[in-house]
Amino acid sequence: MRWYLMPILLCLWMPAVASARTPVTELVVDETTFSIDAADGMGGFVRAAADVVNAEWARVRRELGAPAGRSVTISIERNNDDWFIRNNVPSMPPEWAAGLALPWADTILLFPGNPEWESTLVHELAHIAVDFAAGEHRVPRWFNEGTALHTAGQATFERAQTFARSAAADGLFDFQDISGGFPASGAQAEVAYAQSFQMVADLKRDFGPDIMARLLAAMSDGTDFSTAFQRTTGGAFEDYVRAWRERLVSDTNWAPIAIAAGVAWCLVMVAVFAAYRARRRRTRARLAELERRENELFPTDPDDMTFG
Numbered sequence: 001m002r003w004y005l006m007p008i009l010l011c012l013w014m015p016a017v018a019s020a021r022t023p024v025t026e027l028v029v030d031e032t033t034f035s036i037d038a039a040d041g042m043g044g045f046v047r048a049a050a051d052v053v054n055a056e057w058a059r060v061r062r063e064l065g066a067p068a069g070r071s072v073t074i075s076i077e078r079n080n081d082d083w084f085i086r087n088n089v090p091s092m093p094p095e096w097a098a099g100l101a102l103p104w105a106d107t108i109l110l111f112p113g114n115p116e117w118e119s120t121l122v123h124e125l126a127h128i129a130v131d132f133a134a135g136e137h138r139v140p141r142w143f144n145e146g147t148a149l150h151t152a153g154q155a156t157f158e159r160a161q162t163f164a165r166s167a168a169a170d171g172l173f174d175f176q177d178i179s180g181g182f183p184a185s186g187a188q189a190e191v192a193y194a195q196s197f198q199m200v201a202d203l204k205r206d207f208g209p210d211i212m213a214r215l216l217a218a219m220s221d222g223t224d225f226s227t228a229f230q231r232t233t234g235g236a237f238e239d240y241v242r243a244w245r246e247r248l249v250s251d252t253n254w255a256p257i258a259i260a261a262g263v264a265w266c267l268v269m270v271a272v273f274a275a276y277r278a279r280r281r282r283t284r285a286r287l288a289e290l291e292r293r294e295n296e297l298f299p300t301d302p303d304d305m306t307f308g
Helices: 003-018 043-064 082-086 117-133 141-151 157-168 186-207 211-219 225-233 237-250 255-260 263-278 280-297
Strands: 025-029 032-038 071-076 099-102 107-110
Touching: 025 043, 032 043, 043 071, 043 117, 043 141, 043 211, 071 117, 099 117, 107 117, 117 141, 117 211, 141 186, 141 211, 157 186, 186 211, 211 225, 225 237
Parallel strands: 032 071, 071 107
Antiparallel strands: 025 032, 099 107
């Protein structure tokens, strides 16, 4: 082989290696078709993902009231950017994301470097089910994430601790601030996740375990969340949030968790969240700008991408 042909052959060979994929595995679970593939050499993850789908999808779909007869693609990636590079789409997932739901593409991306990637897959399945149940209309991000966390059973001591510290320091977000998107900062995102999880848990406690499915059904014709909440529960969401916050102030259930975290740490968190409150207006403006950029990049996207 002539030496001057080597660079050309390497250029032709390298993209094929970079894009090598396992054969697509297809399965039908509870009247939903799933196509699963992975980066070359990750066939074991495909089989494990199929087991998770078989075990969990019927429960997730029925719990959230998602319709049957849809198709979902699951792509298992080595790196967060690989799918975006292959599909010539601007990459947007934060580095801390262990999975990603793309409702506008009926696609789930998994990055199984996370040892808890199976629960992340259930989380992303819940995001897809939320989108199906809502008729592909936009739902508040906090509602979407809180529902996915609860459906996937992702209650953790760390998340409860984060919520307790934030509530104690009056550092929770306005729900309007986390309706369009979550902060890019991992620490602030954790507060948003913890707050969303707690709100969904309390909604289920106060209105019954099927409240999420009922709210999604009410939004399936494009009705906004506040109107859907009013029609479904008979009260205004703003009034519910006001009473919820008042209950947090008077409720001392968070105290043992906060104390266990250490008084000094709590004092630090008080200072941190006091500073956050001073920046709240700037945060709202930044989140609005992030959502505007998403809409420019994906003009036909009916919903934000959702992170696991």
